[in-house]
Each structure stands twice: as structure tokens, then as C-alpha cells.
Amino acid sequence: MSETFRPDNPDQLRDLLAWATSEEKTIEIVGAGSKRALGRPVNADHVVELGGMAGITLYEPNELVMTASPATPIAEIEAALSENSQQLEFEPPDYGPLLASASGGQGGSGARSNAPAGTLGGAIACNLSGPRRVKSGAARDHFLGFHAVSGRGEIFKSGGRVVKNVTGYDLSKLLAGSWGTLAAMTDVTVKVLPLPEKTRTALLVGADPARAVQAMIKAMQSPHEVSGAAWLPASLADGSGVELVSGQKGSVAALRVEGPGPSAEYRCNALREMLAEYGGTEELHSINSIAFWREVRDVMPFARPGDDRAVWKLSAPPASAPELVAELGEIEGAETFLDWGGGLAWLALPAGTDASHEAVRAAIERTTGHATLFRAPEEIRRAVPVFQPQPGARTMLAQRVKAAFDPKGILNPGRMYADI
């Protein structure tokens, strides 16, 4: 019979996993459970909830560092940080609404609530990052160290609490994006950074993907330190909660700059001048900017209530975006918007029986990069490769790395690939 365990401390977790590996019982690791609809479904013998260990254990604003238990809600982390005008610079997304809308608002906060659904550990374990990825890196770039219990039932650590550290292998990178398949973390240490004083967003209205991507490339090549570059087709810009965006009645390319007041204003003006050759421009100030980029971050264009289409996340070289959008557009009912200066394409299409995985993967094959099936009914995520299939030698190395941490395969079995 499946049981749910809720250890209070790392020693209990170690005892539990040592037992599980001895008995070869599989375990699903859960923080807040907000990402269970992401990745491949896991059917484990038992569930371990890490919520019993939640909380911030160290926060030194002057040192730009924070340590917390992985099950600490992002909402709690962000509240503590904002008191000191700091933030997680990788902009952890909140996919609550995106994942809930497909199930008709059941099982999550269908309507937009202010508190994000996930935990810090979840954002790191899935290496999820927002629009600032283009400038500031991914979750993994802000992840300094951890303690964890391996699938062997042993407590171990890696990294530390300082940014500059090359002592031993950087296992933090391996754990970020491993979806709980290597170890169950018991604390994580992250770099935190100052909140920008001001945010400005320059908008380019009415550009098709080719021109919009051209404009975004030009902006990203400028010295203006663009910290977000996205493009929404007219059909999706129309649904934005930010009136200056929805009111344009056309496609919108958006470029964000952040920093001290005079600098953000100067750079926004410079970008608008640069964009003028591609079409009409507009700008968003701080409050509208924050609202707009939150929509992009959380894939809100595909999170409208009742939207039950399959959603794909494609990472490709930014300059290949027009080609990719065109090719994906050939798929019946497909709709795409871009983030990361064109390097990230969000695609929605009718789920059907297989989320058109062959056509999507064929497209990404041509541009290079990878495609992840991000939202789809469980039966499709079970049948279709959710993560980009890897060539033979890479699969072999991944299997060996998995075995190095979890030789009996007890942790989140099948979460990433059928055999990992």
C-alpha cells in the first residue's frame, strides 16, 4: 500500500531512503507538489513530502546569500527578500495557472492568485528560469550549494555559500534540472541580488516574427543590457492584462531594461530609437512592466481558463526563431510566442493523441536545441518522450550518472526518461 512520509529532519530522510534502497521500494519526492503535472508521470511505491523541513535557515543580505529547505514556498522566499530590496534574479516562474487551466481550473489556482505555487527546491530541481535568463542565467547559475540524501541513503553536500568556488565537482549543476532523480535535497543555498530600482519596457508594435526577431537581435547586440526580450503575435498580445499591450491590436515585441532610474530611462529611450526603423513603438513603466513580464514568465497566454491545448517549450538558437515559428505554424492549430530574444519558443497546439511530437521534434532537429512537452494529459506524457531524446552515448552517460547517485533507481523513477 502506498504511504506518504513526511520526515522532520535530514536524518529521518536518510533512514527512509536507506530503507527504500535496501527494499528496492521506489519513492516520489514532493515539495509542494505544484509541478507534478510537469515531466513524465511517476508511479512510485511511496511518496516523500519534504514539507516538514520548510523554512529559511540563513539569510545574509550583505553577503547576497540565502539558505533554505527546498520545500520553502517561493512566496515566503520572495517576501523575505523584498524586505531587503533583493530578489532571486533567475525569476522563478509560477506555472500554477498554466498547469491548472487545462484541467478546467481543478487542482490548482485556476484564477490568478498572488502567491506563487511552487517551492525553491522545485524551481531548482527543474532548473526553471524566467525572461531574465538571457541576461542573468538560469536557476542553476544562482545555485551555490546543497545538502542532500542520495538514492544510496547517504547524506552528502556539494558547493558552499560563496559564489567563487571551484572546490571539487560542481554537483549543484547536476542536481539543478535533475527533477529529483538523483537525490532528495535537504537544504539549498542560492545567490540573491538587489532588486532593480526601475524597470522600463520598450515595445515594438506590428512586427512579424522575422522583423521582430531581427529587432530583438539588434537590441541584444546593443550595450543596453536588455534583461527580457519577447514577442507575442496579435492573437496573444490581445489577451494581455496590460492595456498598453492588449490595446495595440497587433503583435508586440517587448524589450526590458532594469537598473538605476536615469539609466533605465536612458536605455529605454535608446531602444525605442533603435526600434523605430522596424515600426511603431511604445513603452511600459515599472508597474506595467512587472505585470507584463510576469505574464511572459508564467506562460499566461496559454493559461486562459479552459485552454486545454498541449504546450511545448523549445530552446533553440535565437536567430533561428523565424524559421522555427514558420515551421511550427504548419502544424494544424499551432500558436507560438517567443521569449529569450527568440531563443525560447512557447508552442500551443491541439493535444490530440500525441501532441504532434514527431512534427515538433523534426522542427527542433533542424534548428538544433531541445523541445520539452510541457503541458499535456497524463496519458500523452506517458506515451510521448517529454524531454528531448538523447543520442546513445549521452544516454549511456546519463544512466551511469543516475546509477552513481541512485543505483537501485528508487528516486522519481521515469520522471525524465523511461529508464531514468
Add this chain to the structure above:
Amino acid sequence: MKMPEPDRETLAKRVEIAAALSRIVTAEGGVIVDEDELRPYESDGLTAYRQPPLVVVLPETVEEVRQILRYCHENEIKVVPRGAGTSLSGGALPLADGVLLSMAKFNRILDIDFDNRCVVTQPGVTNLGITNAVQHKGFYYAPDPSSQIACTIGGNIAENSGGVHCLKYGLTTNNVLGVELVTIEGEVVRFGGKHLDAGGYDMLGLLTGSEGLLGVVTEVTVRILRSPETVRAMLTGFPTSEQAGDCVARVISAGIIPAGMEMMDRLATKAAEDFVHAGYPLDVEAVIIIELDGPAVEVDHLIERVTEIARECGASTIRVSESDAERQVFWAGRKAAFPAVGRISPDYYCMDGTIPRGRLTEVLRRMAELSVKYDLRVANVFHAGDGNLHPLILYDANVPGELERAEEFGSDILKLCVEVGGVLTGEHGVGVEKRDLMPEMFSEDDLNQQMRVKCAFDPSSLLNPGKMFPELHRCAELGRVHVHHGETRFPDIPRF
């Protein structure tokens, strides 16, 4: 420092091994066996250790690398990869019974892609070579280790190199998009590329900083950045190191992340000033150079704020560069600090610990005590913004016992770094130098878990053995799981 006992059988097969390698790499001079010609390879930047390799091989193609590694794997011959040999931790120190695999001939840039803001290059290209190739369009490669004129990008990946600007722009690991790697088993694999996030397990992140123990990198994709519109530097001097430490902390807590923030103590400042005449104040305990970059309007604004903070902290000197030439002068002394210290002492030993910034004053005080205890002078140069210390211990190798004393002093400094919540090495790597100190920071379980990762890539422990880990266990032994069937179900764990 003890290296693994050379394998007699391998030593005896030297001629045979050289012949086999010559069949793989047929270019003239592709295999070196002559003792005089081996000498230049006998050490790297950590010159206290010397060991000529069994043989040197210089492949020119990925296929040759693949065949060399496969041959060494099949014949159980150790391999030490080498870039420019500038490692300060002995990462490229050869083994008597090992093939030294030099990547020097992989020296071409393959693709400059401004639209995707990246460069695809062979690993033997120098760090500065990448910036040189893109600066005509106003771009640069951000990580800038002080050896950037000589060190290679492949070596930077192996060591996860930093530099003075990584406070704002990150280390190598934050600036690499992809690699092509050849495993010891001769498999060619690619991780990442021109897109973001490598997909699957983040092997790219794992390989960066793995010190040549996991594979040989044959191609690298790095991101390039547009140079900032304006760069200005401030030269500040403080009567006490407490005030200097306070200034660093207050700049950061004001929400300002400078492009670089470098500190030097009195001894380092004096040595640098005598060497390059940068105009450093000599009546202070600490000098901090703070560099700010961005649009002029931002830089001017931040300089005002930092000036105010420095004044509040009691700075006795505050100068702001009015031209790029003046900025270069401010930096000249800092950049020449190591050779400058080399002029005031026959030898010096460069350390590389990192500490939480807030512990700086305490660490400096205790380091001064250690200096008295070991009767050796120490000059301090450090990346103050990120807490990365480079104490330079001055000694004379010709005085019997001084090298040993310097090494002991150094290891006490690193233990101190760990004690206050820091780490053994911030950017120079573990190599052979800090290998035996690893247990100061890691438990046996921690180290065993790292070695299991090594086993996943190199099951026979042939790649760069003797580096990073104090002792290498056999992979079969590490992989064993201790099974306790029938144990209780741990009723004290809350369930529901």
C-alpha cells in the same frame, strides 16, 4: 605531495606506446619522446612540482583524440590533458607513467556568430584570443583570468576560471553554452550548443571545473557580450583594513554590483607601486579599485554614490578615472601585483581561498598572526567583491625548510577560510596542490559521491589521476550498496 606510484609495466612499454601513438598522430613532431623536448612539459604554473611525462602527444583532429583515448583506455595507460599549462594548482602536472595529451594544436576559432552572440572555438585558443576575434564589432568574452593572454579556453573550462570581472559577469560556467567532449572510452558527445540550457542532466555544468578528470574537450561554444558604453574606475585608500572591508560590504548592500572590486593590502600596494608607479597611496593599509560600467548616465550616478560610501567609511584617498588611460593606470598596479611581489622576494606562493565577505577583517587579522608564527611575510591581493583571497606568501626556496614552511602556512590559511564558512579554492582549482586538504571541507561520503561521478565517465580512473581527490578508490568498491534487508520501517517518521 605524493603522486600515484608509477606503473612499472607501463614505464617499460614506453617505446611501444610512443610507436602506437605515432601511428595515430602521423604529423611530424606529433609525438615527443626525446628527454630534452619533454622538459618544457614537466610542470605547469605550479612550478614547485616537476615531473617529465612518459610521452607527449599533440593531436590535430577530434578523430585523433578519440583514437588516442581509446588506445589508452584499452591498454590502461593514464592520460593527463594539457592546454597552455598555466594552472596554478598543478592540474596539468604530468605523470611519469602517463601520456601528456596537449591540445595546443586545436587553435582555430570555428565560427563567430554575432546574431546568436556566441563563438564556437577549438579549445586551444587563448581566452584573450576570443575577445580579440570579436572586439572589432564591440564584443568581448567576459571571464578574464589574469593569465588570459596565455591560458586557453579549454583550460578555462577545466578549471572554471574566474577573473576580476566575474563579480558582475560570472565565471566560465556562466558563460559557456556548449562543449564537445571525447570520453576516455573514445565516445564523442556534445552538450549544449548555441541554444540556452543543455537539456537532460546538466553535464555541461558538471564538466566545467572538473579539472580534466572526466573527458577531453575538443570544441567550445561561449557567449559573447557587447562591451559597455562607458567604463570608469575609482582608486580608494583606507587607513585601516576594517574601513576597507566596511566599504566593500556597504557598496554591495546599497544594491550596487560593480564590474570589479579589488583590494590590496599595504605590502602588495607598495610592491605594485614600486614596480609600475601607478600613483597608489602609500600611507594606507588598504587600496580598493572599484570599476563601474554601463551607460555614462549610470556610471556617473553610481560613482557619486560609491564616492559617498567610501567617504563615510573613512577613505583617505578617492580618485576617479577621467580617461581610459587613467583607468588603465589604476589597474596597472593591480594587474602586475603578482610579478611586483615577485620582485621583493625570491619566491612567492599564491593562495586562492574564498570567504564570506563579512569575515574579511577577522581573516586578515588571523593571517597576520600566522605570518608571525611562520616568520614569513604575506602580501594580500583579493577580489573583494566576491570574497576571493589571493594571499601571496613570500619565501626563499634556497633557504632549507622555507618552502615547507610556506606550504604549511598556506594550508593553515585555507583551513581558516573553510572554518569561517568559505572554501579551499575560488578559481585556481584543487589539482595536486590542495588535493590533500579536501577532507577539511568534505566528509568521506561527500568525496565518495564525487568519485562515483568520476567513475561514470572514467571507470578505470585513467584521466588525470592524482588530482583533486586525496585517494582514488576503485569504482567497483565505490559502487557497492550496503543492503540491510528486513530492517524496521522507521516508525518515528511521520506518515499520513
